[in-house]
Amino acid sequence: MSRSINLAVVPGDGIGQEVVAQGLKVLAAVLPQDVKLETKEYDLGAQRWHRTGETLPDAELDSLKNHDAILLGAIGDPSVPSGVLERGLLLKLRFAFDHYVNLRPSKLFPNTATPLAGRPDIDFVVVREGTEGPYTGNGGSLRTGTPAEVATEVSLNTAYGVERVVRDAYERADSRPRKKLTLVHKNNVLVYAGHMWKNIFDRVGQEYPEVTTDYLHVDAATIFFVTQPERFDVIVTDNLFGDILTDLAAAVTGGIGLAASGNINPTGEFPSMFEPVHGSAPDIAGQGKADPTATILSVALLLRHLGHEHEAVRIEEAVAADLAERAPGTTRTTDEIGDALAVRVAS
Amino acid sequence: MSRSINLAVVPGDGIGQEVVAQGLKVLAAVLPQDVKLETKEYDLGAQRWHRTGETLPDAELDSLKNHDAILLGAIGDPSVPSGVLERGLLLKLRFAFDHYVNLRPSKLFPNTATPLAGRPDIDFVVVREGTEGPYTGNGGSLRTGTPAEVATEVSLNTAYGVERVVRDAYERADSRPRKKLTLVHKNNVLVYAGHMWKNIFDRVGQEYPEVTTDYLHVDAATIFFVTQPERFDVIVTDNLFGDILTDLAAAVTGGIGLAASGNINPTGEFPSMFEPVHGSAPDIAGQGKADPTATILSVALLLRHLGHEHEAVRIEEAVAADLAERAPGTTRTTDEIGDALAVRVAS
Numbered sequence: 220m221s222r223s224i225n226l227a228v229v230p231g232d233g234i235g236q237e238v239v240a241q242g243l244k245v246l247a248a249v250l251p252q253d254v255k256l257e258t259k260e261y262d263l264g265a266q267r268w269h270r271t272g273e274t275l276p277d278a279e280l281d282s283l284k285n286h287d288a289i290l291l292g293a294i295g296d297p298s299v300p301s302g303v304l305e306r307g308l309l310l311k312l313r314f315a316f317d318h319y320v321n322l323r324p325s326k327l328f329p330n331t332a333t334p335l336a337g338r339p340d341i342d343f344v345v346v347r348e349g350t351e352g353p354y355t356g357n358g359g360s361l362r363t364g365t366p367a368e369v370a371t372e373v374s375l376n377t378a379y380g381v382e383r384v385v386r387d388a389y390e391r392a393d394s395r396p397r398k399k400l401t402l403v404h405k406n407n408v409l410v411y412a413g414h415m416w417k418n419i420f421d422r423v424g425q426e427y428p429e430v431t432t433d434y435l436h437v438d439a440a441t442i443f444f445v446t447q448p449e450r451f452d453v454i455v456t457d458n459l460f461g462d463i464l465t466d467l468a469a470a471v472t473g474g475i476g477l478a479a480s481g482n483i484n485p486t487g488e489f490p491s492m493f494e495p496v497h498g499s500a501p502d503i504a505g506q507g508k509a510d511p512t513a514t515i516l517s518v519a520l521l522l523r524h525l526g527h528e529h530e531a532v533r534i535e536e537a538v539a540a541d542l543a544e545r546a547p548g549t550t551r552t553t554d555e556i557g558d559a560l561a562v563r564v565a566s
Numbered sequence: 567m568s569r570s571i572n573l574a575v576v577p578g579d580g581i582g583q584e585v586v587a588q589g590l591k592v593l594a595a596v597l598p599q600d601v602k603l604e605t606k607e608y609d610l611g612a613q614r615w616h617r618t619g620e621t622l623p624d625a626e627l628d629s630l631k632n633h634d635a636i637l638l639g640a641i642g643d644p645s646v647p648s649g650v651l652e653r654g655l656l657l658k659l660r661f662a663f664d665h666y667v668n669l670r671p672s673k674l675f676p677n678t679a680t681p682l683a684g685r686p687d688i689d690f691v692v693v694r695e696g697t698e699g700p701y702t703g704n705g706g707s708l709r710t711g712t713p714a715e716v717a718t719e720v721s722l723n724t725a726y727g728v729e730r731v732v733r734d735a736y737e738r739a740d741s742r743p744r745k746k747l748t749l750v751h752k753n754n755v756l757v758y759a760g761h762m763w764k765n766i767f768d769r770v771g772q773e774y775p776e777v778t779t780d781y782l783h784v785d786a787a788t789i790f791f792v793t794q795p796e797r798f799d800v801i802v803t804d805n806l807f808g809d810i811l812t813d814l815a816a817a818v819t820g821g822i823g824l825a826a827s828g829n830i831n832p833t834g835e836f837p838s839m840f841e842p843v844h845g846s847a848p849d850i851a852g853q854g855k856a857d858p859t860a861t862i863l864s865v866a867l868l869l870r871h872l873g874h875e876h877e878a879v880r881i882e883e884a885v886a887a888d889l890a891e892r893a894p895g896t897t898r899t900t901d902e903i904g905d906a907l908a909v910r911v912a913s
């Protein structure tokens with residue numbers, strides 16, 4: 220447990236700025252007096268790109284390395300061609316800092332709206348691989364823009380990359396009461412990557428005799444997400460399937476306004492990065508309408524990662540209590556939600 | 567409209583046999599006296615593979631070409647290594663017969679259970695590309711089984727392949743009352759394939775000024791499938807995203823027991839193939855528990871494809887009436903559901 224936190228803050232685009240401000244507010248409120256918090260803000264995202272054409276210059280990447288962790292709001296804006304900021308900034312950070320565990324917990328809090336009838340009991344965590352698969356940017360386009368165009372996307376998968384994330388998922392499953400781990404892939408079609416994932420999953424599983432395992436094709440998994448989400452405890456899956464499943468998981472647990480994530484480098488060689496699962500939502504930016512809870516829950520993951528388990532739990536309990544006790548039918552501003560949670564964690 | 571139908575029947579594995587029998591029963595019942603129905607059954611699937619090691623020999627592939635259409639039950643069994651039958655038989659048929667339009671309608675029938683609260687109005691159709699993308703079997707594995715293994719999966723996409731399926735989707739959207747078409751991809755990460763899809767989608771759209779268009783990333787699309795499925799009319803997407811989205815669509819519209827599909831070769835060069843979206847469900851095979859409705863609705867798609875629109879509608883109306891009028895709380899056998907629908911379409 221660190222006695223000081225040197226935090227990099229990347230508010231980014233759209234509602235990123237607003238929600239990150241609330242995350243920092245709650246972080247300041249929850250930290251014990253004797254933990255020194257230093258923050259440095261990085262101006263990265265759409266505006267910077269428009270101004271300078273840069274997404275993530277080397278100097279900034281180097282500077283980011285010196286922090287204990289990164290808090291990120293959201294990246295992306297319709298004024299920038301799709302992919303430029305995502306690949307040049309967000310994914311570049313995940314890859315450069317080897318964030319191979321993309322951790323996305325899903326929990327249906329009491330008194331929270333879900334589109335699912337019957338309110339199933341949902342409490343699982345997705346361990347999404349963060350540095351391989353179809354996200355590597357490996358691919359190309361030939362005769363671009365002509366009727367003879369061919370475009371490829373290559374999913375790159377290594378035993379090295381799969382084993383380390385699978386092992387992390389087993390560790391997490393083993394430390395949870397239900398001790399259940401589900402691998403999601405599509406090994407009846409993507410046989411090369413799929414069989415490698417499944418073989419490594421089975422082999423590493425021998426070291427975790429107490430963990431019950433299960434395999435689902437990604438298409439079948441989406442069915443269970445809506446018909447039987449209570450069956451899941453820990454899920455491990457590839458980068459793209461994890462992207463898809465965690466948005467669906469957010470939707471069934473009350474919306475993307477509550478979904479937190481951590482891009483974790485478990486070795487500690489590089490700083491880990493914490494961000495809400497949602498995007499920059501330019502349609503509601505600047506209006507105080509964004510729910511900062513996902514960012515605040517991401518701050519809890521950040522604190523847990525840095526060894527401040529007690530403070531992480533305080534935030535999670537504050538969010539649960541806040542959701543349970545809020546007056547039905549009222550809407551609160553971004554600021555009001557942040558204030559309410561800051562008060563709760565401080566008291 | 568053909569005065570005779572020369573149908574290939576591939577019951578396949580697990581519940582395939584049972585549901586196909588009901589599909590044929592309803593087909594026979596709905597056809598006018600003067601339409602001659604000939605069927606030929608093909609013994610393909612897990613048993614054949616165990617017996618002979620064959621999945622789809624050339625002789626059978628050639629013979630299948632001579633039919634007007636193919637009715638398929640389900641392919642796949644846990645006793646066969648994952649991928650062998652899927653790729654060696656099911657996908658081989660889709661690719662060999664150039665089934666580039668994989669048509670999957672989703673409709674929430676009255677009196678049908680959905681996991682979604684509030685029963686949204688769901689009536690959309692997914693046009694899934696069927697011959698490209700990550701399904702091409704292009705990829706490989708190096709140093710297989712060792713800690714130094716590398717496995718790739720290559721998504722192959724061509725302007726030729728994308729344009730024809732996008733055009734088909736515009737035609738369908740243009741012929742529906744709401745005239746809305748949504749492209750689903752992930753062009754902020756899969757930039758090569760994604761941008762090609764988006765550019766072709768925009769360009770072809772200029773020929774359909776009455777069709778309203780929309781673009782969603784696949785992760786965001788899954789959110790709307792559960793929070794706002796009524797927003798969709800026609801969706802066009804790639805092979806893998808279509809696979810994932812249509813299982814989710816089936817789940818929210820009352821389950822995989824009702825989801826029909828057509829693997830269509832619109833040029834008519836090769837026979838089109840109709841099959842339920844569900845798999846072989848070996849856990850309930852042979853027990854009369856399988857719901858044959860998805861297969862029967864696939865027969866409706868088959869009839870529509872062959873020009874028997876009137877009979878297709880008869881089946882769809884019979885299914886709607888059957889679901890609306892069935893006694894709550896009762897379960898019927900596979901045979902009973904088939905009988906009930908055969909009686910309805912005949913009367």
Ligand SMILES: CC(C)[C@H](C(=O)O)[C@@H](O)C(=O)O
Pocket residue numbers: 295305306309310462496754755785
């Ligand atoms: C913005 C995008 C590149 C990103 C992803 O696909 O990983 C987002 O959807 C997420 O899940 O964090």
Ligand SMILES: CC(C)[C@H](C(=O)O)[C@@H](O)C(=O)O
Pocket residue numbers: 407408438642652653656657809843
């Ligand atoms: C069995 C499998 C190969 C197939 C697919 O992935 O297309 C199935 O899931 C489907 O949707 O028809």
